[in-house]
Amino acid sequence: MRVSFEVNGEKVSADNVWPGESLLYVLRERLGLPGSKNACEQGECGSCTVYFDGETACSCMIAAGQAEGRRVGTVEGLAEGRGKGADERPLGAVQEAFVEAGAVQCGFCTPGLLVQTDDLLERTVGAGEGAPDDAQIREALAGNLCRCTGYEKIIDAVHLAAERRAGAGSGS
Amino acid sequence: MEFLSPSTVEEALEAKHAHPDGVPIMGGTDVMVELNFDKRRPPALIDLSRVAELSEWGPDDGRIRLGAGVSYTRIVEGLGAGAPALAKAARTVASPQIRNRGTVGGNLGGASPAGDTHPALLATDAVVELASVRGRRKVPAREFYLSLRETACRSDELITAVLLPEPTGPQQFAKIGTRNAMVIAVTSFSLALDRERRAVGTGLGAAAPTPVRAETAEEFLAEEFDWEGGSSPSEAVVRRFGDLVASAARPIDDQRGSAAYRKHALSVMARRALSWSVTEYRKGAA
Ligand SMILES: Cc1cc2nc3c(=O)[nH]c(=O)nc-3n(C[C@H](O)[C@H](O)[C@H](O)COP(=O)(O)OP(=O)(O)OC[C@H]3O[C@@H](n4cnc5c(N)ncnc54)[C@H](O)[C@@H]3O)c2cc1C
Ligand code: FES
Ligand code: FES
Numbered sequence: 367m368r369v370s371f372e373v374n375g376e377k378v379s380a381d382n383v384w385p386g387e388s389l390l391y392v393l394r395e396r397l398g399l400p401g402s403k404n405a406c407e408q409g410e411c412g413s414c415t416v417y418f419d420g421e422t423a424c425s426c427m428i429a430a431g432q433a434e435g436r437r438v439g440t441v442e443g444l445a446e447g448r449g450k451g452a453d454e455r456p457l458g459a460v461q462e463a464f465v466e467a468g469a470v471q472c473g474f475c476t477p478g479l480l481v482q483t484d485d486l487l488e489r490t491v492g493a494g495e496g497a498p499d500d501a502q503i504r505e506a507l508a509g510n511l512c513r514c515t516g517y518e519k520i521i522d523a524v525h526l527a528a529e530r531r532a533g534a535g536s537g538s
Numbered sequence: 539m540e541f542l543s544p545s546t547v548e549e550a551l552e553a554k555h556a557h558p559d560g561v562p563i564m565g566g567t568d569v570m571v572e573l574n575f576d577k578r579r580p581p582a583l584i585d586l587s588r589v590a591e592l593s594e595w596g597p598d599d600g601r602i603r604l605g606a607g608v609s610y611t612r613i614v615e616g617l618g619a620g621a622p623a624l625a626k627a628a629r630t631v632a633s634p635q636i637r638n639r640g641t642v643g644g645n646l647g648g649a650s651p652a653g654d655t656h657p658a659l660l661a662t663d664a665v666v667e668l669a670s671v672r673g674r675r676k677v678p679a680r681e682f683y684l685s686l687r688e689t690a691c692r693s694d695e696l697i698t699a700v701l702l703p704e705p706t707g708p709q710q711f712a713k714i715g716t717r718n719a720m721v722i723a724v725t726s727f728s729l730a731l732d733r734e735r736r737a738v739g740t741g742l743g744a745a746a747p748t749p750v751r752a753e754t755a756e757e758f759l760a761e762e763f764d765w766e767g768g769s770s771p772s773e774a775v776v777r778r779f780g781d782l783v784a785s786a787a788r789p790i791d792d793q794r795g796s797a798a799y800r801k802h803a804l805s806v807m808a809r810r811a812l813s814w815s816v817t818e819y820r821k822g823a824a
Contacts, residue, residue, distance in 0.1 A: 385541030424567075432566065
């Protein structure tokens, strides 16, 4: 089947899609967007997290056909200047915070954590609430596994990103 | 494999009628695991995520009618007061990403004995609405679970909604797992006190081949509880209630826990749920 939807603000289509394959597979293997990672294909690790019609979801748990006409946002869209492929573009604020805080080791979990963190900041600082506390951060990231960092640096990174965003005034 | 995208309940029922072997998919958090791991190759997928009616909820003749496709996230946000036990159960499911997608209809459709919504639906005497091209019918949750993963939902039927009675007393949900998030229950327990009917409801998860009630425990507590004043039951009553809950379980040993541990955990959760409920009952919090 042919599946058409929006990724990071651009209309895209993929042909010869098997309807039971996952949105994650479509993004990585058919649309050349390998930012979302495949580490479990069973919803357990969160490394494939994307925005799906504005809410975060594991893209491995969405059937390709369910994405028809929907709005998808991937980690590639978090870099400054939206669009496809993040290679040559400056990092977004959440990404910078992860680099600076040392929250990235092998990096496999990072794309999912970035999207989930972006969403958390949107719903807290972005919604005019204060920066999230440790408990809120741990709750928001409970579905994102990291085998390397031990999570402390990740929590630091989220605090850092939240402080900067709050300091910059709400908005982006 | 065919992919069907009905946009109304009627179209979905036609699709299910035409493809009785077709697999409905809502949030996909159970179905996609099976597809990704080649455990299932259905002839058709029937995507229910575009059927607006399934994602709606609202008051319905003294109850709340919750569409089968409302996500756990929306249940947590919107039903804390209207359906406390179910909202508490929804709050414990998996992770935010899974709660954004997973639904009560999917939990009922898969009917895992460990599914978190079942104990709450049993304890609160919820009703499951089933529909087919032949019409709609209502089955009490207490008659819905037939045997391991078998339910009253027939092959040409879809689950359209659950009807949640207005709470008339405290409702609890408790779950044991190795972590606070992302765990399938080792065992779980729900308790509902019904001030008006002076009745007690219970539901046990991962305790038997199907979700079950502890009816003897319900009758015992309904008899012993001080419905008038809400005074704390004696230590002996609390202990007996816990024992009766545990004895309703027919658990198995598996990698998540032993049968003996499950029974022990159930009696502890039952006692705790009772003491939380008594405190709430006295406060008049319904
Ligand atoms: C990582 C992870 C963690 C999880 N943790 C938990 C947990 O803590 N607690 C828990 O209870 N579950 C858990 N689950 C299981 C799953 O999320 C739940 O069972 C959820 O409620 C399924 O809902 P869904 O809409 O995603 O179902 P789907 O996957 O879309 O469907 C599930 C089943 O129900 C059928 N179905 C769906 N909708 C209907 C309908 N309207 N009528 C008839 N049949 C229907 C489908 O055909 C399928 O058999 C977890 C799953 C994952 C991947
Ligand atoms: S790959 Fe999707 S959650 Fe792990
Ligand atoms: S950095 Fe390696 S898994 Fe998280």
